[in-house]
Amino acid sequence: MKVKKVMLNINQFPIVNENTILKETLEEMDKYGIGIACIVNNKNHLIGIITDGDFRRKLLKVQKPFSAFYLDYAIDHAIISPVVCYPKASLIDSIDLMGLKQVWDLPVIDDKKKLVGLLHLHQAISKVLPK
Amino acid sequence: MKKNKIINIGHGNVNKFSIGGELPLAFVGGPCAIESRDHTLFMAEAISKICSKVEINWIYKSCYDKDCRSSPKSFHGIGLDEGLKILDEVRNSFGVPVVSDFSNPSWAKPTGEVCDIIQVPAYLCRQTSILKSAAETKKPILLKKGQFMSPWNMKNSCSKIESFGSEKIILAERGTFMGYNMLVNDMTSFPIMASTGYPVCYDATHSVQLPTSMGNISGGQREFIPNLVRSAVANGINLLFMETHNKPDEALSDSNTVLDIKYLEKILLQAKMIHETRLEILKKYGKDNVHV
Numbered sequence: 519m520k521v522k523k524v525m526l527n528i529n530q531f532p533i534v535n536e537n538t539i540l541k542e543t544l545e546e547m548d549k550y551g552i553g554i555a556c557i558v559n560n561k562n563h564l565i566g567i568i569t570d571g572d573f574r575r576k577l578l579k580v581q582k583p584f585s586a587f588y589l590d591y592a593i594d595h596a597i598i599s600p601v602v603c604y605p606k607a608s609l610i611d612s613i614d615l616m617g618l619k620q621v622w623d624l625p626v627i628d629d630k631k632k633l634v635g636l637l638h639l640h641q642a643i644s645k646v647l648p649k
Numbered sequence: 650m651k652k653n654k655i656i657n658i659g660h661g662n663v664n665k666f667s668i669g670g671e672l673p674l675a676f677v678g679g680p681c682a683i684e685s686r687d688h689t690l691f692m693a694e695a696i697s698k699i700c701s702k703v704e705i706n707w708i709y710k711s712c713y714d715k716d717c718r719s720s721p722k723s724f725h726g727i728g729l730d731e732g733l734k735i736l737d738e739v740r741n742s743f744g745v746p747v748v749s750d751f752s753n754p755s756w757a758k759p760t761g762e763v764c765d766i767i768q769v770p771a772y773l774c775r776q777t778s779i780l781k782s783a784a785e786t787k788k789p790i791l792l793k794k795g796q797f798m799s800p801w802n803m804k805n806s807c808s809k810i811e812s813f814g815s816e817k818i819i820l821a822e823r824g825t826f827m828g829y830n831m832l833v834n835d836m837t838s839f840p841i842m843a844s845t846g847y848p849v850c851y852d853a854t855h856s857v858q859l860p861t862s863m864g865n866i867s868g869g870q871r872e873f874i875p876n877l878v879r880s881a882v883a884n885g886i887n888l889l890f891m892e893t894h895n896k897p898d899e900a901l902s903d904s905n906t907v908l909d910i911k912y913l914e915k916i917l918l919q920a921k922m923i924h925e926t927r928l929e930i931l932k933k934y935g936k937d938n939v940h941v
Contacts, residue, residue, distance in 0.1 A: 537808075539804070579941055580941055581941075583799075585799060585801065585802070586799065586801040586841070589801045589802070589804050589805070591650075591651070594650055
């Protein structure tokens, strides 16, 4: 089975842009109940990701007031070279990759770096578990 | 951290220059309020001579309506039509770009038609109707940081202006309220506001203001202007703002903070030298790299 069959489509997970502040990014993640937001530029190319874990680590480290932290651009706190997968990749290989990298989500991009979906561990696992 | 944006100043037959990034420091100066045609032309000529000598690009600043005076008895201004006519004469006579603030959305269009920069007063820095009308002029906007605003909250005002189609913003620090009748200058506001990518300005004369400290008028400690200018320029600014007058005690607005023109040359020379030295330091030793 290929990633394309299982991945969440563009309107099913949090996507923000380079001008989105952290407050709005958190709201977007909360809206979908998914612990990752993909950050794209105006050509829809993936330029970074930010996850619940990144927020957790920032909360323990950043000393500025919340009001200032909320107004930071998400891209300034993002992982700018995230682990990704491709629509035609094998689902099993991609789940292995998630295990190897200890992540719950893999942004799915095409060969031009355009964001086309998100592979979320829950959906991925449910497809390979015996019914 | 956004990429530095460069703002082009000047339209028509005035000296045109750009500010932002690592470009030379520029200056904004003039009396707080337009007092009369003759005084305005006198001040423009006097400041022009000093700026030519110092070799610094500059913008003439004077306002036609002072809507935030503490007392109803204070001079309110010469008025929109007469004021803009005088500012236009300054442009034509000295080839210098001009700036005035505006306090009513309906004044933005005529102000933008004459002025090279349109200024948003600090007290109005988050008023949507004001920001919208400023953006619609398509002129660069000198956006003063409200004394009640944190530097990071100015991003919200920038977002409003951007949503109305303008990305020509200069963010100005002018002191922050500390309790009653007192302003403090937080030098971290420059890197915070500069993280928007927009050029930053230091308004040194309003920063030493003691708002309404004299009961029905504002006082100020102008003796600190040189110190604060040196700190701000060394920190990293693109534009230095100082209200300037030939007879501060007789100034019709902000007489307790306006800089006597006799001190202007020395302060500008220092500011220019510090700005150039800062750029040399950054080039030699690299940009700041201390992170969280």
